[in-house]
Amino acid sequence: MDRLxxxxxxxxxxxxxxxxxxxxxxxxxxxxxxxESETHGLSQRGGAVTTHVRVxxxxxxxxxxxxxxxxxxxxxxxxxRNASYLSTDAKVFLNESVKLPSLPNVKPVSISYVLENLRPxxxxxxxxxxxxxxxxxxxxxxxxxxxxxSLRKYLDxxxxxxxxxxxxxxxxxxxxxxxxxxxxxxxxxxxLV
Amino acid sequence: MLxxxxxxxxxxxxxxxxxxxSGVSVAAGYPxxxxxxxxxxxxxxxxxxAEWSSNEKIAFETAYGSAIMGARSLVTMKHVGMNVAxxxxxxxxxxxxxxxxxxxxxxDPGMWSSQSEQDIRHYGLMGLxxxxxxxxxxxxxxxxxxxFEISSKVxxxxxxxxxxxxxxxxxxxxxxxxxxxxxxxxxxxPFKYSLVPEVAKKDREEQLERWNKIKEEVSDMxxxxxxxxxxxxxxxxxxxxxxxxxxxxxxxxVKVIGVTSSVPVPESxxxxxxxxxxxxxxxxxDPIVENQIKEMxxxxxxxxxxxxxxxxxxxxxxxxxxxxxxxxxxLNIEVKREVSSERSLEIPSxxxxxCSGCPHRSSFFFLKRGISxxxxxxxxxxxxxxxxxxGLLPPFNEQDSLISMGSSxxxxxxxxxATSIIxxxxxxxxxxxxxxxxxxxxxxxxxxxVLILVLDNRSTAMTGQQPSPSTAIDxxxxxxxxxxxxxxVGDPFSPDFxxxxxxxxxxxKKNNGPALVVAKRACALVAIDKVKPTQLAVxxxxxxxxxxICYDHFTCPAILKREDKKAFINPTECIxxxxxxxxxPFNAISLQGEKPEGWDEAWTG
Ligand code: SF4
Ligand code: SF4
Numbered sequence: 188m189d190r191l192x193x194x195x196x197x198x199x200x201x202x203x204x205x206x207x208x209x210x211x212x213x214x215x216x217x218x219x220x221x222x223e224s225e226t227h228g229l230s231q232r233g234g235a236v237t238t239h240v241r242v243x244x245x246x247x248x249x250x251x252x253x254x255x256x257x258x259x260x261x262x263x264x265x266x267x268r269n270a271s272y273l274s275t276d277a278k279v280f281l282n283e284s285v286k287l288p289s290l291p292n293v294k295p296v297s298i299s300y301v302l303e304n305l306r307p308x309x310x311x312x313x314x315x316x317x318x319x320x321x322x323x324x325x326x327x328x329x330x331x332x333x334x335x336x337s338l339r340k341y342l343d344x345x346x347x348x349x350x351x352x353x354x355x356x357x358x359x360x361x362x363x364x365x366x367x368x369x370x371x372x373x374x375x376x377x378x379l380v
Numbered sequence: 381m382l383x384x385x386x387x388x389x390x391x392x393x394x395x396x397x398x399x400x401x402s403g404v405s406v407a408a409g410y411p412x413x414x415x416x417x418x419x420x421x422x423x424x425x426x427x428x429x430a431e432w433s434s435n436e437k438i439a440f441e442t443a444y445g446s447a448i449m450g451a452r453s454l455v456t457m458k459h460v461g462m463n464v465a466x467x468x469x470x471x472x473x474x475x476x477x478x479x480x481x482x483x484x485x486x487x488d489p490g491m492w493s494s495q496s497e498q499d500i501r502h503y504g505l506m507g508l509x510x511x512x513x514x515x516x517x518x519x520x521x522x523x524x525x526x527x528f529e530i531s532s533k534v535x536x537x538x539x540x541x542x543x544x545x546x547x548x549x550x551x552x553x554x555x556x557x558x559x560x561x562x563x564x565x566x567x568x569x570p571f572k573y574s575l576v577p578e579v580a581k582k583d584r585e586e587q588l589e590r591w592n593k594i595k596e597e598v599s600d601m602x603x604x605x606x607x608x609x610x611x612x613x614x615x616x617x618x619x620x621x622x623x624x625x626x627x628x629x630x631x632x633x634v635k636v637i638g639v640t641s642s643v644p645v646p647e648s649x650x651x652x653x654x655x656x657x658x659x660x661x662x663x664x665x666d667p668i669v670e671n672q673i674k675e676m677x678x679x680x681x682x683x684x685x686x687x688x689x690x691x692x693x694x695x696x697x698x699x700x701x702x703x704x705x706x707x708x709x710x711l712n713i714e715v716k717r718e719v720s721s722e723r724s725l726e727i728p729s730x731x732x733x734x735c736s737g738c739p740h741r742s743s744f745f746f747l748k749r750g751i752s753x754x755x756x757x758x759x760x761x762x763x764x765x766x767x768x769x770x771g772l773l774p775p776f777n778e779q780d781s782l783i784s785m786g787s788s789x790x791x792x793x794x795x796x797x798a799t800s801i802i803x804x805x806x807x808x809x810x811x812x813x814x815x816x817x818x819x820x821x822x823x824x825x826x827x828x829x830v831l832i833l834v835l836d837n838r839s840t841a842m843t844g845q846q847p848s849p850s851t852a853i854d855x856x857x858x859x860x861x862x863x864x865x866x867x868x869v870g871d872p873f874s875p876d877f878x879x880x881x882x883x884x885x886x887x888x889k890k891n892n893g894p895a896l897v898v899a900k901r902a903c904a905l906v907a908i909d910k911v912k913p914t915q916l917a918v919x920x921x922x923x924x925x926x927x928x929i930c931y932d933h934f935t936c937p938a939i940l941k942r943e944d945k946k947a948f949i950n951p952t953e954c955i956x957x958x959x960x961x962x963x964x965p966f967n968a969i970s971l972q973g974e975k976p977e978g979w980d981e982a983w984t985g
Pocket of ligand 2: 736737916917936937938939949953954955956957958959960961
């Protein structure tokens, strides 16, 4: 690998920074150079947040526009806000939900509008609300999915297990991996027909 | 040198570990993004004294006082904190120190959470204090040690200038082993440290001598790669951008120079410029290095074209695109970028919001009511710096100005003198003790008719709930002590709060002097850290009329709007604080579940 750029986007409080930290630690475990850059907003919660994770032959912490290989979006609106970072063959991992900002009279945005605008990129979706209701941690489930689809060539599953801290996270991660396998089997079927 | 296995740490932690490796024994700071984690890290080490001071000036003076006793000390602040501390910092450059004194100033180009982006390197030029600039977390660690070394060798303060993209970046850092803390001992030398004119005149001469020594000390603080007639100089983080782009573009005939001492720029750079015909200096914010190089070139009669800000621009953070554009013009090459089609999408902005359960939301809600109850037809909300700055946003619109820590009362004074409209000065508890006290004194002394509202959430919440002096000093006592005649305290979650505001407003109108009301309730994040909430607010759909008050005028993030306009409370976001209950005029909102033990204490603590 020369360089890998992963952008994580969401809303303060959704575990964006933690997800970035876990990814960075997994790559660090493997002995790869990694930069992880947090953005802290004006307040603790509720604002748009991104974390940039860059791996490999890199010197700077921020992903250039058009340079992200992977976008992990915890919210539909935030996925669109960061679409200009995506490279042409980027993959998107999306929590299929839209949370409107806590401001008066916001015009609603629908998830179909989001998906429509993400059409140029291969998009894998999941539903965090369901995941959380089932007792899993959403950000770790997404990381499992990303691992299975995009990171297996760089990392062993153990690089993640080591840094996940705690059985709930590991369980969640594995659920994401299962999800990824399912997506892959669908893709394999597509190729057959 | 012995180094441990690299660890994945934040730039700020790397700076703290660099200080520990240098024998730091006293550290002080005022929290401010992006500097905060340095003191937080040092607080974990028991043999180092580390404190949150009430403002940056006090923090600086604490570190300085230790350093003139021979200790190795550190002070941290964000870039604008330098303005608060600058009076003492300027004097410290005259006296010098006997131990070591490193000032860390963390800048915020792009203003992610600041009122300005201000280039603090001007303080270095103005005060003859060297500025060391790291370019990534590893260099932040190594250069912190270098800063301590220079400071103790020359006996002079040294500034380490970091920024968001170094302080808040996590990467692998090789950490040097820690040294025993170097403390001071009583050492009196008034003819050096008491800056009466006679002493200051002598100190000025010595300061200039030290400055010459510093020039020698930093002479090796440049890194050179490649060769060619075109030279690109990268300063601090910009050096990293240049390095990555040069790797990507692989242009020939280009020399790259990284500069880690931006004030003074090492004179040895002149030798590296021999044979060059064009130089591009890339640095964030102001042309500090660019201008110093121009000066050297002119002084030495060289014929060199120096470019910089003209190609890179002067606003905001440096980034790959900006550096790429500047490089492509300078090197006359085309930089291909794989930018995906940037279509204009309709997406709402998402500014940070006050948390679920935040007491400030209720304070702003009931303040507005109280003011109209009190019969003020129009007013000016003179704001201040903290989480409550978000009161600027709709639906509240209750921060008409906010310029610096503690500015609310001074600005209110000016507004009143110009318009005779009674203003409301809004200030947080931590800001009150940081630099609000002088404003209170002025309001009393000059008879300012103002309602001072202190939003006391028991902590410095915006930067991560550092303790605030309000937990040790009663704000009402402080105000009374300063001569405020009308003081009151209330709970912003209670609708009675608007009556308290109305009464105070009325008093101000009648007595033409300052009144002070404290809205006292803990930061929601602090409260839920102490007690796990078990109650939830629910909306009775039969009673809800869809009046929009709770989601459009109160805007707790947990309250959502249904398609039929009725309100719905998201159980995963609601913390069960109950603030929304009195807000609904139709009594449609109630709390369900049992009140957890210690809940009330957690909110008032
Ligand atoms: S304030 Fe009460 S009536 Fe109005 S929308 Fe909210 S819950 Fe319904
Ligand atoms: S109780 Fe009401 S104000 Fe408090 S968090 Fe829940 S919805 Fe928001």
